[in-house]
Amino acid sequence: MSKIVIAGGTGFLGGLLESALLKAGHEVVILTRQPRASNHLYWNPSTTQVDLQAILDAEVVVNLCGSGIAEKRWTASRKKELYTSRIETTQFLCDIFDQSKTLRQYISASGINCYPISSSRVYTENDPYGEDFVSQLVQKWEGASDPLQSVCSVYHMRISMVLHPTFGALKKMSTPIKLGLGSVLGSGQQPMTWIHHEDLVQSFLHIIANRPASGSYNLTGEVVTNQTFTHQLAKVLKRPILLPKVPGFVLKLVLGSMSQLLLTGIKADPNKLIETGFSYRFPTLEEALNNLYESK
Numbered sequence: 001m002s003k004i005v006i007a008g009g010t011g012f013l014g015g016l017l018e019s020a021l022l023k024a025g026h027e028v029v030i031l032t033r034q035p036r037a038s039n040h041l042y043w044n045p046s047t048t049q050v051d052l053q054a055i056l057d058a059e060v061v062v063n064l065c066g067s068g069i070a071e072k073r074w075t076a077s078r079k080k081e082l083y084t085s086r087i088e089t090t091q092f093l094c095d096i097f098d099q100s101k102t103l104r105q106y107i108s109a110s111g112i113n114c115y116p117i118s119s120s121r122v123y124t125e126n127d128p129y130g131e132d133f134v135s136q137l138v139q140k141w142e143g144a145s146d147p148l149q150s151v152c153s154v155y156h157m158r159i160s161m162v163l164h165p166t167f168g169a170l171k172k173m174s175t176p177i178k179l180g181l182g183s184v185l186g187s188g189q190q191p192m193t194w195i196h197h198e199d200l201v202q203s204f205l206h207i208i209a210n211r212p213a214s215g216s217y218n219l220t221g222e223v224v225t226n227q228t229f230t231h232q233l234a235k236v237l238k239r240p241i242l243l244p245k246v247p248g249f250v251l252k253l254v255l256g257s258m259s260q261l262l263l264t265g266i267k268a269d270p271n272k273l274i275e276t277g278f279s280y281r282f283p284t285l286e287e288a289l290n291n292l293y294e295s296k
């Protein structure tokens with residue numbers, strides 16, 4: 001059993017991870033700006049407030065902080081918030097733990113959309129970052145934890161779209177399909193990376209239990225096109241896709257530069273984590289969607 005601190009553990013992924021860690025017998029403390037439970041501890045990275053004594057003996061720190069990339073249009077102030085909520089929080093964690101004698105692992109959420117936009121190349125963790133907004137955000141986010149490299153093992157989990165039937169992107173995608181209003185986006189040929197929520201949680205548990213080498217790890221099941229994803233989801237939901245493709249310019253008008261998330265994508269290779277002994281329970285989209293919808 002380890003003492004594990006989760007910064008930003010009150011959200012979608014934090015809730016799933018907390019349950020799994022408690023089930024595995026770990027002690028979990030959640031850092032949040034709005035404590036609501038007995039294991040929640042108030043902190044505020046903007047004002048550098050935290051009760052140090054309650055967390056300084058942590059053995060593992062998981063960082064899941066960050067306001068939602070796809071939640072609001074990317075105005076200048078929103079872009080600043082996307083940066084601050086990731087980089088300021090990471091820097092504060094570095095300040096808190098830079099002298100730690102107990103910390104053995106720092107595991108941070110990161111994004112798989114950190115590579116140059118391409119629908120043909122399959123990226124590994126050795127490839128460079130891209131130049132677009134999200135890639136640059138991820139580069140600075142990952143780089144912000146560099147000071148901890150001399151303290152403990154540092155992991156950046158390059159997470160793809162996490163599939164859960166009632167939270168996150170899949171809920172947003174399934175609603176129009178259930179209403180008979182589903183359609184393929186743009187050309188439909190843009191790649192989509194995704195991971196079943198159970199595999200996501202198990203990948204964090206795997207890192208904690210097996211302590212592989214520090215570094216970045218791509219987290220994705222088989223990569224499919226937007227067209228394949230949309231039709232596979234419609235099939236599992238037993239609904240037809242009747243509407244024509246939504247043209248890219250319409251999405252650009254409605255969403256501005258954030259339409260990049262829907263109209264472009266990358267292919268990433270998940271083998272680095274698999275080679276450390278991790279195995280995906282749901283490696284194919286068909287297996288993942290069948291599990292998420294048909295067995296419930």
Ligand SMILES: NC(=O)c1ccc[n+]([C@@H]2O[C@H](COP(=O)([O-])OP(=O)(O)OC[C@H]3O[C@@H](n4cnc5c(N)ncnc54)[C@H](OP(=O)(O)O)[C@@H]3O)[C@@H](O)[C@H]2O)c1
Nearest residue numbers: 008009010011012013032033065066067085109159161162
């Ligand atoms: N969900 C996905 O499909 C997905 C995919 C790729 C990457 N990720 C990344 O994984 C992380 C967790 O995702 P999620 O879906 O669980 O997000 P979420 O539900 O929106 O939760 C985000 C957490 O970040 C904290 N937070 C937000 N802004 C903050 C700020 N300015 N200062 C301090 N804390 C702040 C919140 O904590 P309090 O409000 O309680 O303080 C909350 O617990 C995020 O960084 C996200 O970018 C998620």
